[in-house]
Amino acid sequence: MVANSPEEWDREADVVIVGSGGAGLVAALAAESEDILVLEKAASIGGTTAVSGGGLWLPNSRPVLEEAGEQPAEQIHAYIRRCAGERVDDELIETFVELAPDVVDFVESETALEFQFAGYPDYHTDWEEASDEGNMIEPTLYDGTRLGENLDDIRDDPHHTFPVPASEIYEAGGHAKFATVADFDELERRNEADLLATGEALVAGLYEACLDAGVAFETEAPARELVVDDGEVVGVVAAVDEEETFVRAGAVVIAAGGMDWDEDMRENFLRGPVTGPATPPQVEGDGIKLGMDVGADLGNTNEAWWFPTAHVPGQRWEDGSPLYSMVWGRTLPGSIMVNEDGERFCNEAGNYHDLGKRFHTFDPETYEYENLPAYLVVDSGYREQYSLLTVAPGEEAPDWVAEGETLRDLAVELDVDPDGLEATVEAFNEHAREGVDPAFGRGETAYDNFVGDPDTDHPNLAPLNEPPFYAVEVHSGIIGTKGGLITRSDGTVLDVDADPIDGLYAASNSTAHVMGMGYAGAGATLGPNVVFGYQAGKHASEFAD
Template sequence: MDGQDAATGAQESEYDVVVVGSGAGALTGAFVAAAGGRSVVVLEATDRLGGTSAYSGAACWLPGTQVQERAGIGDSTEAARTYLRALIGEGTAAHQDAFVEHAPALVEFLERDPAIAFEWRPFPDYFAAPGRMDAGRAINPLDLPAAELGDLAALVRPPVDRDRAGRDHARSAPLSQGRALIGRLLLAYVRAGGEIRTGARVTDLLTDDGRVVGVVAMTADGPVEVRARHGVLLAAGGFERNTAMRAAHGVPGAAEWSMAPAEAAAGEPIGAAVALGAATDLLDQAWFCPGILHPDGSAAFTLGFRGGLIVDGHGHRYADESLPYDRMGRQMAAAADRVPSWLIFDSRTGGDLPAISLPPLPADAHLAAGTWVCAGTLEDLARQIGVPAGALTATVDRFNGFAATGVDEDFARGDDPYDRFFAAGDGPNPCLVPVDTAPYYAARLVLSDLGTKGGLRTDAHARVLRADGDAIPGLYAAGNTSASMAGPVYPGPGVPIGTAMVFSSLAVRDMTGAP
């Protein structure tokens, strides 16, 4: 239904379900609603769909499903429940139970649609705890031929390197990783009759007698009111790109270092819900990661260190460099002299970074800009990056001794299956590669993130709660718009996406009364 509000002059329309955001969680909820015969609209603030989900590797931590069963890896709902309880505790027990119990049914439902297909790929869980899968339990979407998506492919956000450079994606190339996940969900959703509106930034929520009945969105043509007969799902990411909100809540890092698209994740939906009395939690938290600083001031998500060592501003190591990225990011955030840090490596890689960095940038560009430096000796390298030469040389000497024996006596690098997943060395410990071949390099590392993880408090049905614990009728939240079930912990690859998908599905089922 379309019309115009006589009081405000805003254009008006009405659907059964309104979904704010277009990442993996938002599109999952939208598809669940559309497949159930509901009228649905997805409102996306930017001109492209997918948000940070489109940039991602698209690991989905959805345990105990038919995908893991097909792979024969021995995963189960109970093992995942045990793992989450061991890491997170009882504080979010109801959310954890809802998550692990609904994940198998959600994946079975999604794979009924011919547009959606997953496979298991090895990637270890991040902690040594009961219920862990050393080989990993995350599932990934299959690549999607662009021809199958047709004209809809133009709506999917380009890969992060092309997007940041202002270049479009190659229209004929298959969609892979995060873009494949968004493309598959989008295709299923549109085929089910769902609608998309880009350039619709939600700023306010509409209420009637205490119930949320729609949203106000700013568009190029002015404000629009979009009403919802059953409910509104806020799944639009966090506030990682909002400098003021980060500062107000003490989130470490910086907006310009976040991996979220620059024009997204400003936090308006969270603010709109708070204005109605919604409670919040975990507002100082994020999904952290080391980031290689780029010359333009942005950062590149960096993981999978297969060489080198990381030192602080005093030239000292302070952690196992092969830790999972959120755990390494939290080590960085623990002391002021660790941001920036420096990745010290030598020329055995030909000057290439001994790690995965997304988006990548050639070494020559970094060296020309000074975000990396190169020197013939460690003493000169130390001088160029401003750390004590004696401390840096002593640190490297000690590290090289560990590489010779295969035992990291300081931080146990190489003892964990995750450490060894990316390892490429040929010594007694493949995670410990000596740094002894001139010239030497130092790459500046800052504290990046994959998004904030604090937001609206919800119950296990994804209903948004007030401070007294009562639900706000008609209002739901999932993904980084909500406070994460995981608290300050990042249990395994794809937990942000997997939880967003499950709780978006649960939200829609609750608001529509679907089984």
């Protein structure tokens, strides 16, 4: 719905920002206006960014230059174009590549955050345009005590139990291996000292700077409607303290994330099913709907940031919604993923985004998705070395982990074709002993090897031959969607005739993302969102003035 201007406004601001994730917080910092208001639907600050790894794919930024050297802008542009496909405008790509280093400098100058090079390879290291060293940067450990009592405002992160940067995890051998080598006394010391890492660190640093700059925040304050006067967005209607509140604004920035938990939007827009979103349940497409109500054009709405996920019984978000965790251990020796036919269907060590698209393979005869349900299958050798979701190495398997003394027993437990599973494992084992995977090429790229175990004969491959065998169900998950409002490179939202909607700007997963159908590397969700958050905030402020 669209609201008309009221006779009397309840509140006024130069710029109103809808959403408090990374894009929204950077927009608030970049907006050179005195009166800035951030509206957050959830009870806490940070959105999806706060539960993310906090990585940002920002080529030629200071940390990347210092550790990996400079890449030609033409090479970066070509790589993004190859990932994104033809649906993304050249101007968006050029703006991102040009501004990425500047935005890192801006954030470090305006906040107490410091970024470091993560050393995480690009996701397509078999392409000549990609970088084996990668372009991901991340926050160093952040002192949460700087926020004082405001630290409690930050959303808790159920995906990262301890404050550990991604680079530290992979130096230790990766997520599934980390539990066997971590210094838990040190990690507990960090927790007790309120040291933060990953997305929580990023959000905390940005939030502190926003508070210091006088930015106002309202939580549990969902934006309901935009207010339009003679074709221009002049305000927003929000529920503040459960009261309908008309907020006059010189400009509005939408940075409210994707459509992750709105089932109707997912079913009507996305290219395939989502059975396990890993993001907070408040991410329901609100920003996209606000833009649609005022005639905004949409793009890239069939795409998401796909990721295999799993659910541990009893794990839930604060509102009771099921918590789906990201499945990292699929890349390690002694594991495979199979469908109901007991057949493999992917390179399990490949990047999670493109692997996730394998869940969308459609059978035109049965009218079902061939690879759902799916299962991660491991042997006892794997269980002795690596974590299986929340189950530590060597720990007795709980009831929610399927177990079988033989592969046939496991197949019966899962309702998977026993003959198919036995044949699949036999063929996989034969080649794994030789360190090859002719079916899907697992372990053939620098990226595959990076996410494997560097301390074994092969980082990604080993036969499954030590009983008993174990399995957990794997879902078609997402860590966000990446289609929505079409914007210009300055963040202006465009209508269905490609004309600007005056007073309305957008960034984050509420927009048609510059990565299009692909995923360049770790942090390629958040990195561009922060860059275009900077653009949206800066230009919204100029419009408001």
